[in-house]
Every structure is written in structure tokens, then in C-alpha cells.
Amino acid sequence: MRSRITTRIHAMLERVFPEKRLFLRSDTETRFIRLRPETQLVAWTGSIIVVAWTIIATAILLMDSIGAGNFRAQAQRDQYTYEQRLNALSSERDARAMEALAAQERFNSALQQISIMQSELLATEEKRRELETGMEVVQATLRNTMRAREEARRQLAALSGDGDNAPADVTGAEAAGTMGLLSAALAETAAERDQIASDAESAIEQAQDMQLELRLLQERNDQIFRQLEEAMLVSVEPLDEMFRAAGMNPDTLIDQVRRGYSGTGGPLTPIQFSTRGQEPDADALRANAILSAMDRINLYRIAAEKAPFSIPVKSNFRYTSGFGPRWGRLHAGTDFAAPIGTPIYATADGVVTEAGWSSGYGRLIKIRHDFGIETRYAHLNAMDVRVGQRVSRGDRIGAMGNSGRSTGPHLHYEVRVNGNPVNPMIYIRAGQDVF
Structure with missing residues (x-):
């Protein structure tokens, strides 16, 4: 049975691969090699395998080369994108540095304006006290003059009423002298009264001018306060957000820095005005609020230097x-x-x-x-x-x-x-x- 199958397979192979002979001739003899169908099949199969392996290996090498080229191109693109991002971050960092410098300049300008405003407020308070003192003096002088005039009138009335019962030895010359003295006193009193009235009117005009000046100064101070309050708001908010973004409580940090800060006095000390037992002035409260904000900025600056916000x-x-x-x-x-x-x-x-x-x-x-x-x-x-x-x-x-x-x-x-x-x-x- 096996011999019959083998013969059949050999016959099928011989139709595809007929038997061939390879002649090898030399000078003395000629030999041949017989290539049976099975041998040709083995050689053909081996050749197919070698060619297929060559094709597959070449394809793998080409794919690796293309992939490596794509990877390098992608790496170069990523590097370029990263460099662009670094340049953008560098530009942004420079811009933030310029903003910080501008904020520092605004802070210094605010300090100067606060100092000027404090001087102006103190000068205004001094002028107001001088004006109140002058008004009190004028009113006291006017009251004394009115009392003196009434006293002179009473004396004149008393002398006039006693003239009918005067002793006989009182001569007309004495009466005329007395009347002259009284008339001179009255004239002098009237002149003083007119002078006092003129001084009072001048004082009232001066008080009105002072009130106008105070109102203009108050408007100017209000404008300065608004600008300073806006500057404080713009300066404090970024610092407050910076600490919160870092997970730090700004109020706790400020309290800790204030406890460890040894500095005293200076332009950030609250302004003290005499209130004479009354409520503090609104301008003083606004000025002290601005000074408190500036003090907070100063403490923020100290805290920022002690926390690792730099690179x-x-x-x-x-x-x-x-x-x-x-x-x-x-x-x-x-x-x-x-x-x-x-x-x-x-x-x-x-x-x-x-x-x-x-x-x-x-x-x-x-x-x-x-x-x-x-x-x-x-x-x-x-x-x-x-x-x-x-x-x-x-x-x-x-x-x-x-x-x-x-x-x-x-x-x-x-x-x-x-x-x-x-x-x-x-x-x-x-x-x-x-x-």
C-alpha cells in the first residue's frame, strides 16, 4: 500500500518537476547528476523560503527606518513646541517682573501721597483751630463793647435825670464839661463798635473763604483717597491670590509675620487726631484704612520673601x-x-x-x-x-x-x-x- 502511494506521489511530482540531468564534463570524462522530482521540490521550497524571508526582513527594516524617522520628526516638533513654550514663559516672567516693578513704584508713590496728604490735613486742622480762636476773640470783644455802651448810656441817663435836683452851686460850665466827656466817651464807644462790627464782618468773610478752601481741600483729599484706595486694591489682590494659590492662609501668614517683625514707627503708623471726645473724622478713618492696606502689602512683601515663590x-x-x-x-x-x-x-x-x-x-x-x-x-x-x-x-x-x-x-x-x-x-x- 505504501509503495503504491509513493509511486502515485512521485508520478504527480514528475508532471510538475520532470527528472533532469546536470552534466559535468572534464578533460578526461563526463559525469552527470540526476535531479529527481523530490530533489527539485526541496530546492524550490528552500528558494521560496529564502526569498520570502528576504522580502519580510527588508520590509521590517524599511518600517523601522520610517518609524525612526517619524519619531525623530515628532521629537523635533515636540522640542520646537517646548522651546516656544519656554520662550513664552520667559516673556511672561519678564512681563510679571515689569508689573511687579510698576507695583513697587505705585507703592512708593502712594507713600509719598499719603505723607503729603497727612501734612495738608494737619495744616488744615491748624488753620481751623486758629479761625475758631479768632472768632471767639471777636465775639468776646463785641460783648464787652456792648456792655460798655449800655453802661455809658445808663450813666448818661442817670446824669440827665439828676440835673433838675442838682445843688445850686453846680454851675452850667461843669454840666457842659460832663456832657462833653460823656459825648466823647459815646463817640469813642461808637467808633469802637463800628471797628468791631467791621472786624466781625471781615472775620465772617474770612470764615467763608476758609470754608470754601476747606471744601475744595476736602474734594481734593477725596480724589486722592479714591486713587489710593484703587491702587491699594490693585496691589493687594494679586498678592492675596498668590498666597491662596500656594495653599497658604494669608491672614495666618500676616499675623505670623507681624509677630516676628521688629520694625516700629514710620510712615505706616496710623494718623492720630484730637477728636475732643467725638467720633473720629471720616478722612482720618480713610487715611488709616489706606495705611493699614499699605502695611498689609509690606507684610505680604516680607512673607513673599520667606516663601519659595521664585524659581x-x-x-x-x-x-x-x-x-x-x-x-x-x-x-x-x-x-x-x-x-x-x-x-x-x-x-x-x-x-x-x-x-x-x-x-x-x-x-x-x-x-x-x-x-x-x-x-x-x-x-x-x-x-x-x-x-x-x-x-x-x-x-x-x-x-x-x-x-x-x-x-x-x-x-x-x-x-x-x-x-x-x-x-x-x-x-x-x-x-x-x-x-
């Missing part, structure tokens, strides 16, 4: 890794990549608590700030500060490097609040709208 790298850089889970564990900071030696700056006022080698971090600087905040700067190439040194925001503290467990030159920047890591970009993004 640690000011040269060109790129973000390589953000805050959050990475490779199954928490990446507790933000990475900024730039060439080795790029300057690193303190992001807030504080005290250096560590500056040395730390496992994994490499060369590490820790800075303790107020409000329970600590910043960390890792993988440095050089450190320019020492433990216990006090630094200010913007001071250079080191240079970027590749020390510790690092895959390339970059800065690993952390912010910790009460020992717990938080996203540093919360503070940086909040500060971008102000600084």
Missing part, C-alpha cells in the same frame, strides 16, 4: 520630570535639566541647614524657611554656601551637576512643608503672576 534656575533649562509617582515610587520634587555649572539660586530667605554629600541626592543643600517650609537642591556640582549661613531670595548657592543617583546633568528641587513633600510648581506658578 531656582534662571538660565535656559528644560523640565525633565515633575512631582508625582514615577517607577512605582514618589518623585518628591521637580527636575530642571541644563549644562553642568548652571547657577542655582535660593528661592526664598532662609538658613542653610545642610550642605554636603547625601546618599542618592549627591551634593545636597537644604535651606530652612519660615512657615515650616524647607527647600532641597540635589545632584549639585558645586556648593557656594555653608551650614548656618543665612541666604536671601535670589542668592547664588551652587551650580548644577550630575552627582549621586543621576542619569544626566540636572537639578532635583524639592519643597517640604512640615517635613511632607509638596509640588514645587504650586509655589512657582503662584509666584509667576506677581514676580
Whole structure:
């Protein structure tokens, strides 16, 4: 049975692959190789497999080449987009710096206007007191003059009534002398009365002029107050939003800064006026409210310098890794990549608590700030500060490097609040709208 099947298969193959002979001739003899149908089938199948494998391998190589080209093009597009975004962020940061400078100038202008307004209010209060004193003197003089005139009239009436019963030895000359003296006294009294009336009228006109001047001054002060109140509103709101965006309570921060602030006196001291037991003047209340807002701005400025709202790298850089889970564990900071030696700056006022080698971090600087905040700067190439040194925001503290467990030159920047890591970009993004 097997022989019959084999014969049938051989016959079918022979129709497709007839038996062939390959002759090999030499100088002395001729030989041939017989190519049976089975041998031709095996050779044909092997050739098909080799050709197919060649085609598939070539296609795979072409696809890899095309894919790599697309990946590089996409990477170049992403890099271009990222550079455009960085340039936009840089322009926005410069614009915010200009706005902060303008806000500082408005703040200084407001201080000058408050000082001028305080001087004008004090001068107006002094003029009003002088005018009240002058009016009291005029009224007292007028009352004394009226009493003197009435007394002179009574004396004249008494002398006139006693003339019929006078003794005989009183001569007409004496009576005439007395009448002359009385007439002179009356004339003098009348002249004084007229002078007092003229002085009173002049004082009334002066009082009216003073009232007009006070009204004009009040309108001018009201305009100044409105401008200052608007300036305070525009200046305070961005700072208030900055602290809230960073998850910080502005009122708590202000109270903490005020408790630790040793400065006293100065232009931000509330204005004190004599109220004579009455309610405080409305202008004084508005002026003190503006001074309170300016004092709040000053405390905001102090608090902003003690919180890490700045960015640690000011040269060109790129973000390589953000805050959050990475490779199954928490990446507790933000990475900024730039060439080795790029300057690193303190992001807030504080005290250096560590500056040395730390496992994994490499060369590490820790800075303790107020409000329970600590910043960390890792993988440095050089450190320019020492433990216990006090630094200010913007001071250079080191240079970027590749020390510790690092895959390339970059800065690993952390912010910790009460020992717990938080996203540093919360503070940086909040500060971008102000600084």
C-alpha cells in the first residue's frame, strides 16, 4: 500500500518537476547528476523560503527606518513646541517682573501721597483751630463793647435825670464839661463798635473763604483717597491670590509675620487726631484704612520673601520630570535639566541647614524657611554656601551637576512643608503672576 502511494506521489511530482540531468564534463570524462522530482521540490521550497524571508526582513527594516524617522520628526516638533513654550514663559516672567516693578513704584508713590496728604490735613486742622480762636476773640470783644455802651448810656441817663435836683452851686460850665466827656466817651464807644462790627464782618468773610478752601481741600483729599484706595486694591489682590494659590492662609501668614517683625514707627503708623471726645473724622478713618492696606502689602512683601515663590534656575533649562509617582515610587520634587555649572539660586530667605554629600541626592543643600517650609537642591556640582549661613531670595548657592543617583546633568528641587513633600510648581506658578 505504501509503495503504491509513493509511486502515485512521485508520478504527480514528475508532471510538475520532470527528472533532469546536470552534466559535468572534464578533460578526461563526463559525469552527470540526476535531479529527481523530490530533489527539485526541496530546492524550490528552500528558494521560496529564502526569498520570502528576504522580502519580510527588508520590509521590517524599511518600517523601522520610517518609524525612526517619524519619531525623530515628532521629537523635533515636540522640542520646537517646548522651546516656544519656554520662550513664552520667559516673556511672561519678564512681563510679571515689569508689573511687579510698576507695583513697587505705585507703592512708593502712594507713600509719598499719603505723607503729603497727612501734612495738608494737619495744616488744615491748624488753620481751623486758629479761625475758631479768632472768632471767639471777636465775639468776646463785641460783648464787652456792648456792655460798655449800655453802661455809658445808663450813666448818661442817670446824669440827665439828676440835673433838675442838682445843688445850686453846680454851675452850667461843669454840666457842659460832663456832657462833653460823656459825648466823647459815646463817640469813642461808637467808633469802637463800628471797628468791631467791621472786624466781625471781615472775620465772617474770612470764615467763608476758609470754608470754601476747606471744601475744595476736602474734594481734593477725596480724589486722592479714591486713587489710593484703587491702587491699594490693585496691589493687594494679586498678592492675596498668590498666597491662596500656594495653599497658604494669608491672614495666618500676616499675623505670623507681624509677630516676628521688629520694625516700629514710620510712615505706616496710623494718623492720630484730637477728636475732643467725638467720633473720629471720616478722612482720618480713610487715611488709616489706606495705611493699614499699605502695611498689609509690606507684610505680604516680607512673607513673599520667606516663601519659595521664585524659581531656582534662571538660565535656559528644560523640565525633565515633575512631582508625582514615577517607577512605582514618589518623585518628591521637580527636575530642571541644563549644562553642568548652571547657577542655582535660593528661592526664598532662609538658613542653610545642610550642605554636603547625601546618599542618592549627591551634593545636597537644604535651606530652612519660615512657615515650616524647607527647600532641597540635589545632584549639585558645586556648593557656594555653608551650614548656618543665612541666604536671601535670589542668592547664588551652587551650580548644577550630575552627582549621586543621576542619569544626566540636572537639578532635583524639592519643597517640604512640615517635613511632607509638596509640588514645587504650586509655589512657582503662584509666584509667576506677581514676580
